[in-house]
Amino acid sequence: MSVRAIVLAAGQGTRMKSSLPKVLHPVAGAPLLKWVVDAVRQAGPDQLVVVVGHGADEVEKMLPDGVQTVIQKEQLGTGHAARQALDVLGDVEGDTVLVVPGDSPLISAATLSRLIERRAADDAAVALLTTRKADPTGYGRVVRDGAGAIVGIIEERDADDGQRLIDEVAVSTYAFEGGALLKSLSRVGSSNDQGEIYLTDAIGVLAAEKAPIVSIETDESEGMGVNDHEQLADAARRLRRRLNQQWMSEGVRMVDPERVYLDATVQLEAGVTLLPDVYLEGSTTVAAGAQVGPSVFAEDSQIGPESHVWYSVLRGATVGARAEVGPFASLRPGTVLGPDSKAGTFVETKNAIVGPHSKIPHLSYVGDAEIGEGSNIGAGTITCNYDGFEKHSTRIGDGVRIGSDTMLVAPVTIGDGAWTGAGSTITKDVSPGALAVERAKQREIPDYAAKKRAKKAPDE
Numbered sequence: 001m002s003v004r005a006i007v008l009a010a011g012q013g014t015r016m017k018s019s020l021p022k023v024l025h026p027v028a029g030a031p032l033l034k035w036v037v038d039a040v041r042q043a044g045p046d047q048l049v050v051v052v053g054h055g056a057d058e059v060e061k062m063l064p065d066g067v068q069t070v071i072q073k074e075q076l077g078t079g080h081a082a083r084q085a086l087d088v089l090g091d092v093e094g095d096t097v098l099v100v101p102g103d104s105p106l107i108s109a110a111t112l113s114r115l116i117e118r119r120a121a122d123d124a125a126v127a128l129l130t131t132r133k134a135d136p137t138g139y140g141r142v143v144r145d146g147a148g149a150i151v152g153i154i155e156e157r158d159a160d161d162g163q164r165l166i167d168e169v170a171v172s173t174y175a176f177e178g179g180a181l182l183k184s185l186s187r188v189g190s191s192n193d194q195g196e197i198y199l200t201d202a203i204g205v206l207a208a209e210k211a212p213i214v215s216i217e218t219d220e221s222e223g224m225g226v227n228d229h230e231q232l233a234d235a236a237r238r239l240r241r242r243l244n245q246q247w248m249s250e251g252v253r254m255v256d257p258e259r260v261y262l263d264a265t266v267q268l269e270a271g272v273t274l275l276p277d278v279y280l281e282g283s284t285t286v287a288a289g290a291q292v293g294p295s296v297f298a299e300d301s302q303i304g305p306e307s308h309v310w311y312s313v314l315r316g317a318t319v320g321a322r323a324e325v326g327p328f329a330s331l332r333p334g335t336v337l338g339p340d341s342k343a344g345t346f347v348e349t350k351n352a353i354v355g356p357h358s359k360i361p362h363l364s365y366v367g368d369a370e371i372g373e374g375s376n377i378g379a380g381t382i383t384c385n386y387d388g389f390e391k392h393s394t395r396i397g398d399g400v401r402i403g404s405d406t407m408l409v410a411p412v413t414i415g416d417g418a419w420t421g422a423g424s425t426i427t428k429d430v431s432p433g434a435l436a437v438e439r440a441k442q443r444e445i446p447d448y449a450a451k452k453r454a455k456k457a458p459d460e
């Protein structure tokens with residue numbers, strides 16, 4: 001007996017009020033549908049078909065290789081969508097057909113496997129997944145007879161007041177026996193409030209035939225579907241909680257896990273500390289002993305061991321071991337901070353290589369630059385990398401002392417061990433070990449203030 005899976009992802013998601021297809025809305029860095037497809041794939045079906053329709057091109061683009069798609073041209077309902085998939089699955093008689101909605105990102109592979117096994121073990125026509133909701137609004141209610149046997153699922157908008165009180169809901173996830181699905185779906189009509197072909201009605205058809213129906217209950221989180229932005233935020237919060245619990249169990253310390261926002265793609269080592277309001281996205285990695293936060297946004301960045309990053313923005317940046325970043329630094333793409341280096345308060349870097357033990361402590365812009373080892377960049381230094389037409393590079397050697405408020409007009413090279421005087425505008429290369437000063441000599445006018453006052457306000 002093989003297992004075939006269908007994921008329903010053709011709907012527009014009208015309630016999102018967005019031009020983006022609903023299943024592409026991201027949670028924890030991945031589209032809703034990706035979470036579902038990953039879980040389904042982990043459950044190990046022999047075949048997987050995703051039903052696409054609204055925004056089909058975009059949706060297909062994000063699907064991993066080896067996933068089949070089928071187009072549902074008109075979104076005539078979940079039952080109609082399942083039929084489209086059955087058309088490409090071919091002969092499913094005796095197989096298990098798993099059906100999962102593309103808008104339930106918290107569904108787990110373990111639960112799907114449990115559902116598949118349960119259907120097979122009981123040789124049931126269908127095993128359906130249910131959950132209990134304190135507020136079941138919007139979900140299909142599971143209707144049972146006096147003996148507790150399932151007689152059908154009734155959608156909220158078709159339910160009467162009594163049925164609306166039922167707190168056991170269907171979460172649109174089923175393991176059908178293939179033949180039973182095919183046969184029951186062919187008998188489902190569209191006489192409901194929306195005039196759609198409901199997959200849920202297949203359950204009623206099977207119940208009427210006294211076909212064996214079983215159910216398993218899962219927790220509220222796993223069963224939640226995303227229909228609007230409030231539910232999207234709710235799903236994100238639940239996924240975040242799950243992800244953060246996982247990282248904490250692997251040795252990551254989070255001072256307040258409710259305020260740590262990680263993409264699923266981020267990698268952390270044991271011994272990392274994350275403070276509140278940290279957003280780590282894309283391919284970001286953080287090594288052991290690093291302390292990140294409060295208030296850090298890092299995208300596609302590598303944060304080295306024992307480093308300290310706070311109140312800062314990192315995009316495509318690499319932070320070396322024991323380096324210090326922030327507060328209020330902006331490390332833009334191509335920034336590579338060497339071990340024991342520093343990019344401090346109000347420092348912006350871009351395409352800049354900062355050697356080991358070199359420091360840019362305050363108020364500087366360093367772009368298209370390479371700094372050697374053990375150099376210090378004085379407060380307010382700017383690499384003037386743009387001449388209005390092209391970008392040019394600045395090279396600063398080892399052990400250099402750049403004085404405060406130095407303008408380094410690129411292209412320019414500062415030799416090893418050289419110094420620049422505070423306030424200098426350096427336009428020519430500086431030899432190793434030399435001091436370059438470029439500023440007017442200071443002069444003094446004695447008693448200037450008194451003389452000025454005598455002239456301007458003699459009566460005071």
Ligand code: UD1
Nearest residue numbers: 008009010011075076077078081102103139140170172225
């Ligand atoms: C559905 C169930 C409801 C259940 C809830 C759980 C039906 C009729 N209702 O309601 O019982 O409690 O999920 O979250 O099944 N889709 C298609 N083609 C279509 C229509 C929908 O592919 O023609 C896809 C959507 O993209 C979505 C999924 O099916 O991923 C579910 O559709 P949705 O409109 O969200 O159904 P609900 O109203 O949430």
Ligand code: CA
Nearest residue numbers: 103225226227
């Ligand atoms: Ca839904």
